[in-house]
Every structure is written in C-alpha cells, then in structure tokens.
Amino acid sequence: xxxxxxxxxxxxxxxxxxxxxxxxxxxxxxxxxxxxxxxxxxxxxxxxxxxxxxxxxxxxxxxxxxxxxxxxxxxxxxxxxxxxxxxxxxxxxxxxxxxxxxxxxxxxxxxxxxxxxxxxxxxxxxxxxxxxxxxxxxxxxxxxxxxxxxxxxxxxxxxxxxxxxxxxxxxxxxxxxxxxxxxxxxxxxxxxxxxxxxxxxxxxxxxxxxxxxxxxxxxxxxxxxxxxxxxxxxxxxxxxxxxxxxxxxxxxxxxxxxxxxxxxxxxxxxxxxx
Amino acid sequence: xxxxxxxxxxxxxxxxxxxxxxxxxxxxxxxxxxxxxxxxxxxxxxxxxxxxxxxxxxxxxxxxxxxxxxxxxxxxxxxxxxxxxxxxxxxxxxxxxxxxxxxxxxxxxxxxxxxxxxxxxxxxxxxxxxxxxxxxxxxxxxxxxxxxxxxxxxxxxxxxxxxxxxxxxxxxxxxxxxxxxxxxxxxxxxxxxxxxxxxxxxxxxxxxxxxxxxxxxxxxxxxxxxxxxxxxxxxxxxxxxxxxxxxxxxxxxxxxxxxxxxxxxxxxxxxxxxxxxxxxxxxxxxxxxxxxxxxxxxxxxxxxxxxxxxxx
Ligand SMILES: Cc1ncc(C[n+]2csc(CCOP(=O)(O)OP(=O)(O)O)c2C)c(N)n1
Ligand SMILES: [Mg+2]
Numbered sequence: 001x002x003x004x005x006x007x008x009x010x011x012x013x014x015x016x017x018x019x020x021x022x023x024x025x026x027x028x029x030x031x032x033x034x035x036x037x038x039x040x041x042x043x044x045x046x047x048x049x050x051x052x053x054x055x056x057x058x059x060x061x062x063x064x065x066x067x068x069x070x071x072x073x074x075x076x077x078x079x080x081x082x083x084x085x086x087x088x089x090x091x092x093x094x095x096x097x098x099x100x101x102x103x104x105x106x107x108x109x110x111x112x113x114x115x116x117x118x119x120x121x122x123x124x125x126x127x128x129x130x131x132x133x134x135x136x137x138x139x140x141x142x143x144x145x146x147x148x149x150x151x152x153x154x155x156x157x158x159x160x161x162x163x164x165x166x167x168x169x170x171x172x173x174x175x176x177x178x179x180x181x182x183x184x185x186x187x188x189x190x191x192x193x194x195x196x197x198x199x200x201x202x203x204x205x206x207x208x209x210x211x212x213x214x215x216x217x218x219x220x221x222x223x224x225x226x227x228x229x230x231x232x233x234x235x236x237x238x239x240x241x242x243x244x245x246x247x248x249x250x251x252x253x254x255x256x257x258x259x260x261x262x263x264x265x266x267x268x269x270x271x272x273x274x
Numbered sequence: 275x276x277x278x279x280x281x282x283x284x285x286x287x288x289x290x291x292x293x294x295x296x297x298x299x300x301x302x303x304x305x306x307x308x309x310x311x312x313x314x315x316x317x318x319x320x321x322x323x324x325x326x327x328x329x330x331x332x333x334x335x336x337x338x339x340x341x342x343x344x345x346x347x348x349x350x351x352x353x354x355x356x357x358x359x360x361x362x363x364x365x366x367x368x369x370x371x372x373x374x375x376x377x378x379x380x381x382x383x384x385x386x387x388x389x390x391x392x393x394x395x396x397x398x399x400x401x402x403x404x405x406x407x408x409x410x411x412x413x414x415x416x417x418x419x420x421x422x423x424x425x426x427x428x429x430x431x432x433x434x435x436x437x438x439x440x441x442x443x444x445x446x447x448x449x450x451x452x453x454x455x456x457x458x459x460x461x462x463x464x465x466x467x468x469x470x471x472x473x474x475x476x477x478x479x480x481x482x483x484x485x486x487x488x489x490x491x492x493x494x495x496x497x498x499x500x501x502x503x504x505x506x507x508x509x510x511x512x513x514x515x516x517x518x519x520x521x522x523x524x525x526x527x528x529x530x531x532x533x534x535x536x537x538x539x540x541x542x543x544x545x546x547x548x549x550x551x552x553x554x555x556x557x558x559x560x561x562x563x564x565x566x567x568x569x570x571x572x573x574x575x576x577x578x579x580x581x582x583x584x585x586x
C-alpha cells in the first residue's frame with residue numbers, strides 16, 4: 001500500500017475512533033497504550049509492511065509482533081482497516097467466541113503473528129522469526145512493538161543481547177515510550193534513565209523520534225530498513241491516550257473504559273460528527 | 275442476599291493490618307492496584323519495594339530480604355508469578371525462606387482478559403515444591419484470616435486470589451479459618467464435595483439442588499491445598515464413600531489431583547473431578563467462562579450422580 005503522509009494520518013485517525021469505540025463497547029480493555037502506538041503501527045502497515053490481507057498466512061510476509069498485547073484494540077483497528085478482518089469483527093472484542101480476544105492471539109485472529117499477553121516475550125519471538133527468515137533465504141523482516149514499562153522485563157535484554165550477537169539486520173523494534181505503565185508513571189514505578197543509551201550499549205542501531213509526527217515516523221521506518229548488519233530500534237516519544245484529551249498522559253486510562261459521555265466527547269475530539 | 279466481595283480485597287486488608295509488624299515488607303511488580311497491595315504501599319511507602327515489571331527479580335529480592343529477617347509479601351497476577359517459578363523453586367523453596375507469594379486474578383473466572391491471563395495451573399505447579407504451603411480461599415474474610423497467619427508460618431507460601439466478587443461466607447467466623455484445616459460448610463452422607471475458591475459457592479448451590487432430589491452432600495471449603503487436610507478427607511471417604519472435587523483450575527495436578535493422590539493410598543473411593551479439562555480458556559465473562567469450562571453447579575450435580583453410581 002502506498003499512501004502519502006496525510007492519508008496515513010487519516011488512516012490513524014480512523015483507527016483511533018475504532019479503539020475508543022471498542023473499549024467503550026466492552027467496558028474493559030486498554031485504550032491508553034493503543035492510542036500511543038497507533039501512529040507508529042499505522043505508518044508501518046500503510047507504507048511498508050509486505051502482507052496480503054487476502055492470504056494472511058503467506059509465509060513470506062513481513063511479521064509484526066505486538067508484544068504489548070494488551071494494546072490489542074490498536075492492532076484490531078489496523079487489521080480491520082487493512083481488510084484482514086471486518087469492521088463487524090471489531091464488535092467481538094472481549095466477547096465470547098470473538099476473533100478479537102482481550103490480548104492479541106495468533107490462534108484466533110487472522111493477521112496476528114504472535115499470541116501475546118505476557119509482557120517481555122515478543123522480542124525473543126521476533127528474533128526467532130528473523131532467524132527463520134535468514135534460514136529460508138528470505139528478505140522478509142520481523143518488526144516488534146514493545147512498551148516502555150515492558151522493557152523492564154529481563155527477558156527483553158536477553159533478546160537484545162542475542163540479536164546483536166546474531167547480527168539480525170532483519171529484526172526491527174519500536175519502543176512506545178509513553179512514560180506510563182500499569183500502576184503509575186514509569187518514573188514512579190521503575191526509573192529507566194537513558195533508554196537510548198541502553199540500546200546503544202547492547203549494540204543496536206538507535207533512533208529517537210516523535211512518535212506522533214507522521215513524517216518523522218515514515219522517515220524512521222525508511223532508516224530502520226536501511227540498516228542491514230544489525231538490529232535497529234526506533235525509540236518513539238509518545239503520549240499515552242494521544243488524541244483524546246482526558247486520556248492523554250493519564251495513568252487512569254491505561255486499562256479503563258470511557259463512560260457514555262466520555263465516549264461522546266472522545267468521538268467529537270476525533271472528528272466524528274455527532 | 276449475602277455480602278459480595280473479592281478475595282483480593284481480603285489480601286489487601288490483611289497486608290495493611292499486618293503493617294504494625296515492622297518486619298513485614300511488600301514487593302510489587304506494577305500490579306499493586308490490582309492485587310491490592312496498594313493500600314500497604316500508600317501507608318508504608320518506605321517498606322514497599324517497587325520492582326517494575328520484573329517478576330523474576332521480585333521473587334529473589336524477596337528471598338534476600340527474608341534471609342535478612344524480613345517477612346516479604348510479593349504479589350502479581352497468578353499467571354505472572356509463574357514466570358518466576360524457577361526462582362521460587364531454587365531461590366525460595368529450596369532454602370526454605372519464608373517468602374509469601376500471592377497470585378491474584380487466578381482461574382478462568384478472571385474473564386475477558388482471555389487465556390493469557392487465566393492461570394489454570396498455578397496450584398499444581400506450586401504444590402510440587404517441597405516446603406511451600408499452597409492456598410486458595412473462597413471469600414475475603416478467609417483470605418484475610420489466612421494471610422494474617424502467614425508471618426508465623428516460618429516457611430514459603432503461595433496463595434491464589436481471584437479478581438471478581440463472590441458471596442462472603444465467613445463474616446464473624448474468622449476463627450474457623452486455620453491454614454491446613456478444611457472447613458465443613460454442610461453435612462451429608464451420600465457424597466463429599468471438596469472445593470476451593472470460586473467453586474466453593476457453586477458447590478454449595480449444587481448441594482442445595484441435590485438435596486431437593488434427596489441426595490445429601492457434605493461440602494468442604496479446602497482453602498489449603500498443601501498441606502492437605504488428609505484426616506478430614508479420610509473421614510469423609512469413610513462416611514460418604516464417594517468424592518467430587520471442584521476447582522477453577524486444570525483437572526491435572528490441582529486440588530482434584532491432590533485429593534486423588536491421597537485417597538488412592540488410604541481409603542480408595544470413587545472420585546469425579548470438576549475442573550478445566552486440559553484446555554485453555556478464552557475471552558468471556560466470568561459466569562460464561564464457568565459455564566464453558568464445565569464448572570457450574572449443574573456440572574457438579576451431574577458429577578455427583580456419576581460418582582454415586584460408581585459406589586460399590
Ligand atoms: C509479564 C507481565 N507482567 C505484568 C503484566 C500486567 N500488565 C499489563 S499492561 C502492564 C503495563 C505495561 O506498560 P507498558 O509496557 O508501558 O505499556 P503501555 O504503556 O504501552 O500500555 C502491566 C504491568 C503483563 N501483562 N505481563
Ligand atoms: Mg508505557
């Protein structure tokens with residue numbers, strides 16, 4: 001899919017609308033981290049990822065691994081916009097039997113490449129996909145998205161070290177740095193100090209960007225793909241709940257649903273006519 | 275209608291009540307709001323150790339503190355305690371350090387978060403560890419009472435709590451609750467239903483339905499899975515001649531496994547196990563999950579009839 005910047009922005013706006021609707025309908029789920037990640041994933045799917053919605057199991061597709069699997073409404077919104085699932089399917093979020101399980105699940109939903117829910121697992125899984133691609137002689141990439149709270153898990157750093165050891169130029173990572181985790185701001189829960197310096201020290205190619213500036217995001221994806229000899233990480237400064245004023249930078253909306261009135265306000269802020 | 279409450283709230287209340295003991299410390303892994311250790315954290319930030327999202331580190335930090343004379347209470351979701359299983363085995367259980375681990379949101383009853391969050395194996399795995407006491411209470415009062423007894427236990431423990439509210443059974447009856455002692459909630463001599471957690475309530479409901487059909491069941495709240503109250507089980511096997519176990523947990527290795535392992539070597543009687551049949555759950559409401567997994571009172575009634583038919 002080739003889209004220009006304003007088209008990708010519109011794609012992301014539509015996804016935001018679906019995110020707040022899904023979480024409101026279920027009266028449960030994780031809007032904050034879905035809204036912070038959505039510009040990054042929108043750009044990835046709309047401009048780069050080699051996938052075939054009509055053939056989701058195509059073996060030579062690029063992989064996208066949403067390791068912060070609680071932010072599943074963001075993923076489902078993208079999959080609906082891309083045509084992997086229907087917009088009607090979005091109503092099955094957290095509903096018995098639905099393809100849109102609480103946490104993204106490759107057994108349940110077409111287009112989902114990893115069964116997430118436990119933080120700190122996706123980068124290792126992505127590394128496995130990257131090694132398999134090399135063994136296959138394929139130029140497909142593995143893209144992984146983690147949260148900033150998530151990188152407190154030790155297993156993330158086991159993968160970080162191993163990926164440089166194996167010179168996995170086909171492994172690409174986004175860190176969604178929204179500054180908030182489950183209970184509180186990261187600053188209160190676990191200070192991480194200089195995150196880019198940590199990835200640098202592990203031998204990764206590192207770029208820091210504004211995770212809501214679409215031009216920077218698309219450029220960063222170009223940059224990521226140009227790196228071939230080692231894994232690359234884009235550290236995106238984001239705002240949790242971005243696009244809905246009362247959710248923005250508010251730890252309460254990590255895992256809480258909007259009320260009816262809040263939904264109406266959110267939709268109007270996202271440009272939906274009443 | 276009885277009072278409704280979540281067992282995790284009983285845990286949170288107990289930690290706060292225990293805070294008079296200056297050796298009691300709390301460890302969190304970014305889920306204190308959910309496990310309810312947050313009340314302790316607010317009152318005693320200086321004795322609360324935030325470990326970030328790092329369960330493996332949390333367990334061994336707790337072990338180190340226990341070795342220095344502290345009484346650590348560490349909690350996260352039941353499923354995420356499992357990531358630190360080896361830490362629990364080699365770093366806590368083997369040196370017999372009195373670390374108290376609480377796993378909240380256990381079982382399929384936890385609901386719409388889906389299969390990744392629904393621990394159905396925690397009771398089984400912790401039960402395999404020497405020295406470790408394993409508990410799964412059914413209401414907030416008993417959860418609080420059991421937690422209050424832990425500082426005197428002198429060995430490690432694992433307690434599963436649940437996310438959602440269930441009826442309260444023990445208001446004013448705190449003294450009935452003792453680690454390692456099952457509670458007989460109802461007497462009957464046709465069958466013994468031995469249950470833990472959320473399924474205690476389903477079992478009581480089943481016993482009422484069965485009574486209407488002329489079948490009288492004993493119902494036991496077996497809140498401690500290890501050490502198992504084998505005296506009580508032997509007495510019930512003798513008296514009733516048939517046992518049904520009930521738990522929101524895999525039928526492999528949990529309460530049902532523990533009871534069967536014991537009974538086969540003492541007073542062999544037919545047993546039927548109500549539990550999750552070796553499969554994963556999915557996203558659905560708490561009640562829908564119990565129905566889907568075969569854990570409702572009507573499933574227990576069917577199991578009772580089957581087990582009675584197998585009596586010799
Ligand atoms: C191993 C593990 N521990 C704890 C949790 C519970 N949990 C779910 S989301 C979350 C906070 C995640 O924060 P972050 O990675 O920053 O995600 P975001 O802010 O993008 O939502 C926690 C602790 C989990 N899913 N997995
Ligand atoms: Mg975050």
